[in-house]
Amino acid sequence: DVPGISVGCLVLDAVLQSDLSCFYNESCLSELKFQLTDSPSPFNATPLKVSSSAASLPTIGGLIANLMVEEWYFNSSYESYFDQCNPQACTYTYVKQFDIVYVITKIIAFIGGAATILMLITLPIVTNIQQWLSARRSPAH
Template sequence: MLQTLCILVSQTINDQLIQFYSLTLLTENLVSEEIFVATVLASKDQFINMTTSSVQTSLNILRTFMQGNALLNRLGTNYRLIDVLLDQTKQFVFEQANVNMFPSPDKCQCSVSSYCKAITGIYSLLPTNSPGYSHIEYPYMQRFSSYEVRQLFNVSGIYVGCVILDAVLQSDLSCLYNSSCLSQLNNYLNDSLHPFNATPLNSVSYSSLPTVNDLIEKLMVDEWIFNSSYQSYFSQCNSSICTYTYTKQFDVLFMATTVISSIGGIVTILMLVTLPSVTFICRFIYRRRRLPIIQTEI
């Protein structure tokens, strides 16, 4: 399943790259390098968002389809068929998987939520009369009515879910980064039909291990590197005419304009101040002249 998810993400990225490479930057005039870089970065963000959305949409449709249609998992972790005797006839009945498979306060059921999960482990079958057996019941073990399952080893970070896809998406594969866990897993699986011999993965890239779903949301890419060349854009544009504006301060024209503007401002201020002052003085003199002269004889 993990390989299938990797192929899905890789194929989606390649499909989106084909569309991305077909894009053309059209500008009426030659744009500056700053605008060119900003346009490229915006296109990059749009490409990543569209690719992520495409992958998530595919997975969500698949998960919704499987849960909504109650597709039976061959491992029996979501539903199971049981045979019952009805009217002297053996018939198969479709029912919920054993809720003990997913221990939780809410007794998680796959018909309600696709996020039910239980830790993966290595188990052994014991007769029911053997001491020390546990009551953990793996759903498809119902056929072994005289046996119970005893847990030998927990595989940390790897879960069993309603379906394999849900289980893988919720797993962080921490056992594959732990040498002790991986060594125990190797020991248990060496006698299987498909021997498992692996070395621990390097986790220096992560402060805490992300789930597979977290990795898919990042398209399983640590860093995106987009190369853009303004020089190539400039050459491809092949402009026939280039114009530019050059502004220089404190030249003769600038100084003359500044002086004239200053003089004009001073004249305006003098006009605003002088006219009221002259008017006031004239009125004062006029009034002084009209005052009557009174002569007194002693």
């Protein structure tokens, strides 16, 4: 039984509920060294020093929670940036490479659009031409 190390059904839950108190205790570290003597990488550690702010050791889960950003304050000011940086000029370049897939897609879209437009206007044009021709052929009354 290692002090500060919790045991649970899930390894992650056990680790998050554990604290680092064993690493502040010389006898606990000696026990860990003894348990890990068969380890391929040697375990060489000295006990940590307890600071006044770490009188009560938080859990590993608490330490991880304190590492995360709770709220992000973002304040961008381009005027302040340009006042500090003071650039002579501000330019940018945009490099666009030839993209064959884009060209093929545009050609197919153009052909599809042209075919749709031709289908919509061809029937009325042909109907009007046929009516005009039949009116010319038929004798006037």
